[in-house]
Amino acid sequence: MARVKLSGAEIVVEELKDEGVEVAFGIPGGVLLDLYDILYEEKEIRHILMRHEQCAAHAADGYARVLGKTGVCIATSGPGATNLVTGLANANIDSSPVVALTGQVPTSAIGSDAFQEASTFTITMPITKHNFLVKRTEDLPKVIHNAFYIANSGRKGVVLIDLPKDVLAGVARVDLHPTWTFAGYKPNIKPNQVQTKKTAVVLANAERPLILAGGGVISADATEELRHLAEFLGAGVVTTLMGKGTIPEGHPFCLGMAGMHGHIYANRAINECDALLAVGIRFSDRTTGWQLDQFAPDATLIHVDIDAAEINKNLQVDIPIVGDVKLALSDIIKWLEKKKRTEGNSKSVWVQRIREMHSACEDCIKDVRSAGSSISDRLIKEISEILDDDAIVTTEVGQCQMFAAHYYMTKNPRTFISSGGLGTMGFGFPAAIGAKVAAPDKKVVDIAGDGSFLMTCQDLATCVENDIPVVVCIFDNRYLGMVRQWQELFFDKKYSHTGLGITPDFVKLAEAFGCYGERVEKPEELKDALNNAFESGKPAVIDMVVGKEDKVLPMIPPGGGIIGMIGTEKCKHV
Amino acid sequence: MQTRIISLLVEDHPGVLTRMSGMFTMRGINITSLTVSPCEKEGLSRMTVAIDGSESELEKVRKQLSNLIEVVKVVDLKDEEAIIRDLCLLKVHAKDSGARSEVMQLAESYGARIVDATLDSVTLELTEEPERISRFVELMKHFGVKQLFRSGVTAIGGGGGGGSEK
Numbered sequence: 059m060a061r062v063k064l065s066g067a068e069i070v071v072e073e074l075k076d077e078g079v080e081v082a083f084g085i086p087g088g089v090l091l092d093l094y095d096i097l098y099e100e101k102e103i104r105h106i107l108m109r110h111e112q113c114a115a116h117a118a119d120g121y122a123r124v125l126g127k128t129g130v131c132i133a134t135s136g137p138g139a140t141n142l143v144t145g146l147a148n149a150n151i152d153s154s155p156v157v158a159l160t161g162q163v164p165t166s167a168i169g170s171d172a173f174q175e176a177s178t179f180t181i182t183m184p185i186t187k188h189n190f191l192v193k194r195t196e197d198l199p200k201v202i203h204n205a206f207y208i209a210n211s212g213r214k215g216v217v218l219i220d221l222p223k224d225v226l227a228g229v230a231r232v233d234l235h236p237t238w239t240f241a242g243y244k245p246n247i248k249p250n251q252v253q254t255k256k257t258a259v260v261l262a263n264a265e266r267p268l269i270l271a272g273g274g275v276i277s278a279d280a281t282e283e284l285r286h287l288a289e290f291l292g293a294g295v296v297t298t299l300m301g302k303g304t305i306p307e308g309h310p311f312c313l314g315m316a317g318m319h320g321h322i323y324a325n326r327a328i329n330e331c332d333a334l335l336a337v338g339i340r341f342s343d344r345t346t347g348w349q350l351d352q353f354a355p356d357a358t359l360i361h362v363d364i365d366a367a368e369i370n371k372n373l374q375v376d377i378p379i380v381g382d383v384k385l386a387l388s389d390i391i392k393w394l395e396k397k398k399r400t401e402g403n404s405k406s407v408w409v410q411r412i413r414e415m416h417s418a419c420e421d422c423i424k425d426v427r428s429a430g431s432s433i434s435d436r437l438i439k440e441i442s443e444i445l446d447d448d449a450i451v452t453t454e455v456g457q458c459q460m461f462a463a464h465y466y467m468t469k470n471p472r473t474f475i476s477s478g479g480l481g482t483m484g485f486g487f488p489a490a491i492g493a494k495v496a497a498p499d500k501k502v503v504d505i506a507g508d509g510s511f512l513m514t515c516q517d518l519a520t521c522v523e524n525d526i527p528v529v530v531c532i533f534d535n536r537y538l539g540m541v542r543q544w545q546e547l548f549f550d551k552k553y554s555h556t557g558l559g560i561t562p563d564f565v566k567l568a569e570a571f572g573c574y575g576e577r578v579e580k581p582e583e584l585k586d587a588l589n590n591a592f593e594s595g596k597p598a599v600i601d602m603v604v605g606k607e608d609k610v611l612p613m614i615p616p617g618g619g620i621i622g623m624i625g626t627e628k629c630k631h632v
Numbered sequence: 633m634q635t636r637i638i639s640l641l642v643e644d645h646p647g648v649l650t651r652m653s654g655m656f657t658m659r660g661i662n663i664t665s666l667t668v669s670p671c672e673k674e675g676l677s678r679m680t681v682a683i684d685g686s687e688s689e690l691e692k693v694r695k696q697l698s699n700l701i702e703v704v705k706v707v708d709l710k711d712e713e714a715i716i717r718d719l720c721l722l723k724v725h726a727k728d729s730g731a732r733s734e735v736m737q738l739a740e741s742y743g744a745r746i747v748d749a750t751l752d753s754v755t756l757e758l759t760e761e762p763e764r765i766s767r768f769v770e771l772m773k774h775f776g777v778k779q780l781f782r783s784g785v786t787a788i789g790g791g792g793g794g795g796s797e798k
């Protein structure tokens with residue numbers, strides 16, 4: 059492309075368009091005036107003005123998780139950038155591709171404690187995959203191109219670009235759309251053939267093969283391959299929280315989420331399997347529990363991940379495979395098909411047992427549910443039934459999240475969006491905004507806690523002003539419920555600073571913003587309320603009254619293992 | 633536990649050193665020394681990281697370093713093959729002529745250079761393998777060390793090769 063003379067702000071916008079950016083979530087400020095001046099006239103990029111930068115980052119994150127396409131957020135220097143931090147850390151730890159643009163004081167003022175100066179570059183270094191502080195206007199094309207390339211390749215993540223005022227205002231002659239990249243960045247890793255072949259042999263010979271699928275499967279768009287492999291092998295599939303949607307929950311081989319608040323039969327299957335293929339996961343303690351001798355003790359452990367640094371980080375494995383999950387699964391399938399399965403029958407006992415566990419344990423823990431969570435689980439089941447398969451559910455953090463993870467039947471990838479690694483209260487609602495912008499034709503519901511929602515609810519204004527009709531369903535227990543649950547179980551019911559009192563009235567709060575609001579006192583009222591909300595065409599808040607002391611069970615107690623979860627005492631099958 | 637040395641080629645960008653040391657802190661990795669220097673390639677710098685740790689810890693460091701976008705190459709320098717050097721500057725008390733001549737004699741036997749001297753002190757320079765320097769410093773403590781500076785290790789692969797690339 060020919061050399062052109064442009065201002066920094068113009069270069070930024072041109073490069074964003076070249077990267078295919080259609081939406082940006084942001085809030086302007088003094089040092090960003092030049093950029094916003096260009097955005098004012100820009101037709102190809104829809105800028106959505108948020109009401110808090112944290113929400114801008116979460117919205118970009120939600121958008122990215124729904125589309126697989128890099129989300130973009132913008133914030134001004136100093137407080138704008140520091141407000142982004144939580145959202146960026148959240149996206150990065152969940153490997154969600156986001157590019158953040160931040161304003162910065164002019165290069166000449168950097169280090170002088172100028173007005174609204176904060177060292178965004180150093181602050182965000184540990185919570186991004188990479189970041190840039192641009193010192194010269196002419197560097198912008200290279201930096202922006204690389205930011206998008208890095209964010210959405212290899213193990214995806216957040217890239218931040220810090221843009222000093224004079225770099226945006228300055229003019230330079232540049233070649234747009236460069237192709238240069240870092241010599242040391244080689245993200246496209248082909249899985250080792252010896253390892254995938256070995257895996258195929260182990261899986262084919264296993265009597266009780268199990269697949270543990272994580273967010274990496276969704277990120278690599280490898281859900282088809284995963285399902286094919288499971289069906290071909292007759293392997294059960296369990297998922298992590300991030301892996302919800304890798305296989306339809308309800309598929310006969312799917313045992314749902316495993317781990318701390320997982321299903322007993324999912325955890326049991328991990329304990330009993332003789333070959334465990336862990337794909338796109340990082341063995342977080344929320345998945346493995348803390349008694350690692352209970353975690354697949356008899357199994358040959360195979361770990362597939364794009365990030366070599368995840369191999370043997372939390373758990374020692376027998377067969378490591380570093381590489382693209384989609385390629386790795388395809389290769390394993392290829393080897394298996396070559397081998398022609400002859401020993402298929404040997405797995406029928408295991409498949410039978412998986413099915414049995416699936417349905418039987420459901421009954422065994424009914425008691426647990428009615429003791430601990432009579433209403434909350436019913437509400438999620440209602441939501442699960444009312445919503446169509448391609449609707450998108452986001453969650454806040456706490457009991458609400460774990461009820462959703464446990465009982466919401468996710469059917470498709472990229473339709474269950476939750477803060478996995480960071481556990482950020484306030485994530486679900488702005489993520490829903492991003493999701494709705496990404497998929498305007500889909501229904502988007504945030505399963506919220508009353509505590510979480512108050513952390514980011516000001517962006518109801520964004521929804522109203524920009525016609526983004528998401529529905530927030532609040533589990534109204536007037537508690538920081540998850541913390542309260544721990545206090546109940548492990549701290550003698552001393553509810554230290556977890557009660558939320560009686561304010562606000564969430565219906566009135568919704569109405570104050572011009573949203574639809576309705577209160578639901580009984581689970582059977584939810585269906586009508588949800589339909590009313592969708593029909594209103596407005597952003598909506600449904601205040602669902604739940605048992606104040608509902609508990610989300612079963613659970614692995616702190617320090618415990620995947621066997622012997624609290625609440626599974628009556629299960630006859632474990 | 634033994635000292636392991638990793639040699640890196642990194643992009644010569646502002647902030648790379650912060651990024652490295654930040655990564656070590658964040659991952660809970662203790663490093664014994666980290667040095668930076670220009671290298672034969674334009675636009676790149678060489679970093680030498682010394683770590684006390686097991687093979688598995690070393691593996692972790694290697695992988696985390698490779699994940700940094702600005703790291704171009706990670707080379708593991710095996711002790712046996714690598715030529716490892718540390719530079720030490722130390723100022724030793726030498727009040728009387730007896731002490732002074734003893735210090736000078738020992739310095740000579742270790743190959744240390746006398747770079748400065750006053751009536752009551754001698755300043756020595758020694759470039760050597762880290763362990764030999766440590767031994768020399770221990771000896772000098774006998775006379776009283778006023779000040780000690782060590783540069784941290786730098787290393788190069790022995791023979792014609794460049795060390796094993798990871």
Ligand SMILES: Cc1ncc(C[n+]2csc(CCOP(=O)(O)OP(=O)(O)O)c2C)c(N)n1
Pocket residue numbers: 454455456457458459481482483484506507508509510511533535537538539540541
């Ligand atoms: C930003 C943030 N602060 C604190 C926490 C710790 N925390 C985890 S769950 C929880 C309670 C969440 O309460 P609520 O949103 O009402 O959900 P509930 O558990 O009641 O369903 C808290 C305080 C957190 N995860 N995130």
Ligand SMILES: [Mg+2]
Pocket residue numbers: 456507508509533534535536537538539
């Ligand atoms: Mg609550």
